[in-house]
Amino acid sequence: MTGEVYLDYDSSVYYHGIYWNSYDYVVRELNRRISGDHETPWTEHFRKTVGGRVFKKALILNCGNGWVERDLLQRGLIAEAVGVDYADSLLEEARAAAGDLPARYYQLDTNTAAFPEGDYDLVVNFAAAHHITYIDRVFRKLAELLPEDGYFVNYDYVGPHRNQYSTQQWLAALALNARLPAHMRQVMRYPYLLTMKLTDPSEAVHSELVISVMKRYFRIVDHKHMGGALGYLILTHNDRFWNAKPEEQAHWLKIIMDADADYLRRHPGSSMFDYILAQPDKHSLERTAQLEAWTREEETREATARRNNGLYYRQTLYAVVFYQLMSVVGMIKRRLLRHNS
Ligand SMILES: C[S@@+](CC[C@H](N)C(=O)[O-])C[C@H]1O[C@@H](n2cnc3c(N)ncnc32)[C@H](O)[C@@H]1O
Numbered sequence: 001m002t003g004e005v006y007l008d009y010d011s012s013v014y015y016h017g018i019y020w021n022s023y024d025y026v027v028r029e030l031n032r033r034i035s036g037d038h039e040t041p042w043t044e045h046f047r048k049t050v051g052g053r054v055f056k057k058a059l060i061l062n063c064g065n066g067w068v069e070r071d072l073l074q075r076g077l078i079a080e081a082v083g084v085d086y087a088d089s090l091l092e093e094a095r096a097a098a099g100d101l102p103a104r105y106y107q108l109d110t111n112t113a114a115f116p117e118g119d120y121d122l123v124v125n126f127a128a129a130h131h132i133t134y135i136d137r138v139f140r141k142l143a144e145l146l147p148e149d150g151y152f153v154n155y156d157y158v159g160p161h162r163n164q165y166s167t168q169q170w171l172a173a174l175a176l177n178a179r180l181p182a183h184m185r186q187v188m189r190y191p192y193l194l195t196m197k198l199t200d201p202s203e204a205v206h207s208e209l210v211i212s213v214m215k216r217y218f219r220i221v222d223h224k225h226m227g228g229a230l231g232y233l234i235l236t237h238n239d240r241f242w243n244a245k246p247e248e249q250a251h252w253l254k255i256i257m258d259a260d261a262d263y264l265r266r267h268p269g270s271s272m273f274d275y276i277l278a279q280p281d282k283h284s285l286e287r288t289a290q291l292e293a294w295t296r297e298e299e300t301r302e303a304t305a306r307r308n309n310g311l312y313y314r315q316t317l318y319a320v321v322f323y324q325l326m327s328v329v330g331m332i333k334r335r336l337l338r339h340n341s
Helices: 011-015 024-035 042-049 067-074 088-098 135-145 167-179 193-199 207-217 231-235 246-266 282-286 288-307 317-340
Strands: 058-060 081-085 103-107 122-126 151-157 218-227 273-280
Touching: 024 042, 024 218, 024 246, 042 273, 058 067, 067 081, 067 088, 067 103, 067 122, 081 088, 088 103, 135 207, 135 273, 135 282, 135 288, 151 207, 167 231, 167 246, 167 317, 207 218, 207 273, 207 282, 218 246, 231 246
Parallel strands: 058 081, 058 122, 081 103, 122 151
Antiparallel strands: 151 273, 218 273
């Protein structure tokens, strides 16, 4: 029984628009935050951590257009890949782009945890788990299907649920954004829960649980914070910054990413993106009473949210103030329109 999961949306959104890592400068900085070296991406850092091991068969969660497994195959990190995703159109793209590479694809709802084939020695979560509703069920299944010496590699958004940033983070991002020249500033809009539910309801549905639930079933081998509390907010979907002159971009990218690093140092719990390498803790799967309690907790959480119009938590203070303000502005606009017509 999967309950209500959020599948009815346009998956092509993931490959359009400008993200903070559309900038080379940001990619190099994220490399440094993971591997300690601007030139070493997570894949090569991962290779080093596992002592150059080549994985026989990797399961790629919510693989999208398949670029992650193509990269892993081409780098010789894995010998075979199985990609799963809900979106048919993206799976078609992945199949076409794979060509002769040993990659197979299946359409499924990850929340069912009914993964195909088997004999995996690696599971890859790249920007995938923050879309999972039944995170306990899925992570438990992954710990079951991996052998004791298998690995679970994660590169994911682990920030606030449905991007409901804390007031402290939001105010810090507003202040940094205000320092930018007007023509490069982000249009700062606090993510509106109802819009998120309509456009991509699985977005960050349980990003806030990814790390804690992973720790139930996995031993953490390597864990690095990539930050993003300020940099992601200011640079993502910021067309004005993207269209600025290269020398202006270079100047402000350094300032933004330095501020982002400083914020991360002062608030390590604020990291929005993490790299985590883990191995299954098989003992965790023997604690039957605990497993039953976690299943009940998950089912109750989802049933309660369904009754509550998809809401899981009370809104942040900033969201309450912001939404009230928006509704007053909307009311005034409607009155003015009525008055003028
Ligand atoms: C942010 S994209 C990441 C895609 C890919 N991992 C990448 O990095 O390019 C999230 C992916 O999750 C998929 N997805 C979301 N909910 C899903 C579900 N319940 N079952 C399977 N796939 C799902 C979407 O179709 C999309 O491809």
